[in-house]
Amino acid sequence: MRRGRATAAALAGSLLLGCAYGVQRSGDSRFLEHKLDWQPGVTSARDVASDIGPPDLIRGSPGRLVFVYRYEREVRTSLVLSAYLRLFTNERRRHVDSTLVAVFDDGDRLLYYGVEP
Amino acid sequence: MRRGWRARGLAAGALALLPGCGLVTLTHDTLLGPVSPLGAIHDVSVGSDFRVTESGPAADTEGEPLLRPYPADLLERLAAPHSFYSLTQGLEAAIAGFSLVVQRDAREAELPDPGVRAGLRTGLDAEAVLRLLGPPELWIRSPSRSLMLYRGRGRRSIAFYLGVPPLASIFLPVPGLGNLRFRYTSSEDRVEKLLLFFDADDVLASVASSKVDP
Numbered sequence: 001m002r003r004g005r006a007t008a009a010a011l012a013g014s015l016l017l018g019c020a021y022g023v024q025r026s027g028d029s030r031f032l033e034h035k036l037d038w039q040p041g042v043t044s045a046r047d048v049a050s051d052i053g054p055p056d057l058i059r060g061s062p063g064r065l066v067f068v069y070r071y072e073r074e075v076r077t078s079l080v081l082s083a084y085l086r087l088f089t090n091e092r093r094r095h096v097d098s099t100l101v102a103v104f105d106d107g108d109r110l111l112y113y114g115v116e117p
Numbered sequence: 118m119r120r121g122w123r124a125r126g127l128a129a130g131a132l133a134l135l136p137g138c139g140l141v142t143l144t145h146d147t148l149l150g151p152v153s154p155l156g157a158i159h160d161v162s163v164g165s166d167f168r169v170t171e172s173g174p175a176a177d178t179e180g181e182p183l184l185r186p187y188p189a190d191l192l193e194r195l196a197a198p199h200s201f202y203s204l205t206q207g208l209e210a211a212i213a214g215f216s217l218v219v220q221r222d223a224r225e226a227e228l229p230d231p232g233v234r235a236g237l238r239t240g241l242d243a244e245a246v247l248r249l250l251g252p253p254e255l256w257i258r259s260p261s262r263s264l265m266l267y268r269g270r271g272r273r274s275i276a277f278y279l280g281v282p283p284l285a286s287i288f289l290p291v292p293g294l295g296n297l298r299f300r301y302t303s304s305e306d307r308v309e310k311l312l313l314f315f316d317a318d319d320v321l322a323s324v325a326s327s328k329v330d331p
Contacts, residue, residue: 018280018297018298018299019298019299019300020180020299020300020301020302021299021300021301021302022180022300022301022302022303023302023303023304024303024304024305024306025303025304025305025306026305026306027306027308028307028308028310028327030327045314046314046322046323046325049312049314049323049325050323050325053310053325053326053327054266054310054311054312054325054326054327055310055312056308056310058255058257058264058266060257060259060264062259065257065264106259106261107261108261108262
């Protein structure tokens with residue numbers, strides 16, 4: 001009986017858990033935290049840059065100026081049950097790519113913008 | 118008597134080798150560093166996501182135990198079908214390594230110093246700004262205005278590991294104790310940006326920065 005318990009305890013001990021949690025962030029998240037109350041035709045490119053900082057990408061073409069902001073997050077979690085060999089593995093990865101695009105006319109007035117949180 | 122000492126020596130040698138290539142390559146990289154003809158080999162010897170690029174073998178050690186005795190994907194490296202393709206790529210990279218043409222590694226860019234940035238004020242012309250900050254990463258010009266964008270990149274990472282060290286678990290009489298571990302990694306790629314707005318006469322009209330200068 002005692003031997004059986006010891007064996008069971010040893011087996012349970014050998015199935016202890018291995019966990020990992022990893023986070024990776026890239027970019028400036030201010031455009032997600034800031035309340036955007038910009039008005040097309042009123043808000044200027046300077047106002048936008050003043051509100052949420054300079055963009056990550058700028059595209060210029062005749063009559064148009066495009067600001068692109070990006071923020072990426074990736075979370076990885078894993079749970080591993082092992083007894084000298086990996087018996088069970090559960091890995092999850094969640095990647096969120098947030099983008100804001102603001103388009104201005106040649107007078108730097110906002111035409112329209114869109115955000116994907 | 119001599120046999121006893123020999124046995125102890127062998128045991129000590131075996132203990133020293135238990136951490137395997139991780140300890141050896143980490144010591145190599147730390148002591149010899151860039152003067153070694155092999156270059157940095159620790160990442161490749163213990164890292165995960167092994168691949169062969171045109172510059173040679175590469176792997177990632179972020180979140181990996183630095184003293185791993187062998188890489189986690191050892192079998193995959195040696196026996197997977199793509200390992201032969203990797204071998205060919207590695208040979209090609211080695212042969213290319215003998216070339217006299219050297220390409221400098223890319224460096225992490227930095228924004229101009231805060232002291233220099235403090236000299237920015239509206240009313241400066243583009244020539245003065247260029248003299249002060251150097252060339253921008255992006256300069257968009259149009260008849261009505263122009264924009265200059267400066268960017269600096271940096272990475273900050275934190276790793277936390279809680280568990281019994283691999284060697285110590287051998288000596289603790291609890292089965293599976295070495296498997297009890299928790300690892301936390303967090304990394305952040307920061308891009309510091311500075312955007313300058315100029316009017317039609319190339320006079321600095323406004324400055325926007327992602328970094329708050331003291």
